[in-house]
Amino acid sequence: MNKMRLFNFEFKKSILIIFLLLLCVFQMGILWSEKNPGVPFPFSSQIRFWRSNDTVDLDEVKELYYRPKSILVSDGSGDLYWPLDSKNNLYRSIWKDLKDSYFRQIIQMKPVIGDKEYERDWYSLIKMKTIILEFKNEIPSGIIRWLAGVDSSVVPAVKQIYKLAIFPSEDINNNKNTLYVYDGHTVYKYVVTIEPGNLKKEDYEKAITTIRNSETIIPMNRLIAFYAITEEKELLISLSDKNKKIWDLLVKTPDTIALNKNNMDNIKENLLDESRRSIITRLSDDLTNVIFSDTEQVYRYYFNGLLDYQYRGKEAGEKGLVEEALEKALMFIECRKGDMIQGAGIYLSKIDETDKNYIFIFDYVMDDMEIKIKKDTEKAIHHAITVHANRDRVLDVKWYIKTFAYNDYFNEYSLFFYDFFEKQLILEYPQLKSNPVIHNISTDYLFSENGMRAEPYWLIETDSKVIYLRMRGKGE
């Protein structure tokens, strides 16, 4: 009996020792892969709770980072355009057709040469009955090819796409749609096939003929047709008396990455990559920023949500193709964004390039208005994210990590350009009277770098500077 008891006890002890041994090996494995990110086999990748490059499927999310600045309907009046709201079903259907079908066809086919004079003149085309899609800046066709999922061996005839006009009535075939693609210099004509699931030709035609009946859309006019204060032929302004309801926004740094001593693990988990355990952490004495660094990279994170990432070897890596660099930039954002950013979307606004890398500028967008950062000390406007990247890696990032919601206040705002110009702009900037050259006008949200409220502003780009003036609501 005693022997039996002793056996049981020994058996239990053995099981416990084996369990502890296994736990020890497991722990060692975790530490090994954490300390040496380049180990040949991913010991613990399956049990990670944080997002990494391996867990993000960029193909699924890449299309969420680009969209047109506007989709305008012209009923042939000449200088009048109806901008569609991005929540509008027609906007979504047109954009779906382009992104899922027409862009692929544009990349794969050769353009037809337009034989009529108006077919080669963008400004004549957009005065006709058409639907116009505009990007904020030129998008290289390599990026369109990558986003449309076309094989990289296909060489597009058009180098970049800036604007595009859809002419549903031009081709007599019911399954064909005519597109004019403008790259900023030349107009290319494409006759694309209307594929199953796309909007039908009559849907496009109906949209053009009935748009005037829409009571919710505030039409826009071309500024140059009324005042000689711009050279931009396509700059649109409103001459309507209708008001637009705009909410103030509550802007916060996500709670998960709030900067305080007790939240360092969360910050590391959300903002750093896999090498987070080997990194040195230094919290500033005044608790306004923290630096995470190792031999290759430096992350500086500020209390106001600004993440400043720098790769130490800025000269390292090949420049590569723009879409390869964009892939790296999107991966950086997507791995960190998670569910932290609510309320606003992140969209690619501009692409620049230097000799050695590409610069991608992204903006937050909510209710079709860009949300930008106002640095009161510099009197300058900053974008949400600026990424320098090449084909191998991200080299530099400045990112205001913020989350957005409607605040407790809204007002009705007049978009009537004349009122704004005479009653606000000229009064505050009388020097404009002598040189009133305007390059761009927009209404955007602005918030102070350290503030929590975003308000609607007029942004005016002139020859010398960018002017921003808070919009005046009803009763203000």
Add this chain to the structure above:
Amino acid sequence: MAKKLSFLLLIIVMTVAGTVVSMATGDSTNVTNDYSEDMELPEDAVINKGEPNKEEYAHEAVLDEYGTLFCNKESGSKVTILDEIKINRDTKNENIQDYIITGMITEGFELEDNDVVVLMVFVEKENGYVILGKPVEGSMLLFSRVVMPFTGENNPNNIRLVVFPKNSYKVLKPDENLQITDIEVIVKKQKANVLEKIKDSLINTVDSLKQLVNVQ
């Protein structure tokens, strides 16, 4: 027992007092009036009776004074205050007679501080001029919405723009501070589509038949 009664009394008194206070509606006007009537004013006090200290600008008064000058067919001017004048159809509206007139103040024209330019739009009608829309003002840009009264190529709208600095309204001189510019605007009639043409011709036929019946 006395304690209980006094407590009950207290409750009743407080309730009545509360009711009286809550029902009271203060008539502050009377109080103020009483006070101001009794108040002695210093001898040198100036009482503002709401009358303007100086004569204010009024479009109607300017029209009364300069109507003959503005509306004289022979009137003209050498001075240019408003430049880059554009007359566009207001395409937002279906009405083909809705127009927008815009212009910019000439670069070299010096306007006093806080002064603005006034634009009045007239149209020639029955051997005279009548004002179109409301006069508008601007310190750099001008914007006026008007409805052209005449349509058709044989029926042009002879528009007259009268422009002057608001502060100079007391002395307006064509060669100094008054711009008078005449522009002809032709409002082309919309081409009716085939269905509308058939409909119109049917209406005309019915009208003709009715007239014929009435005559007989």
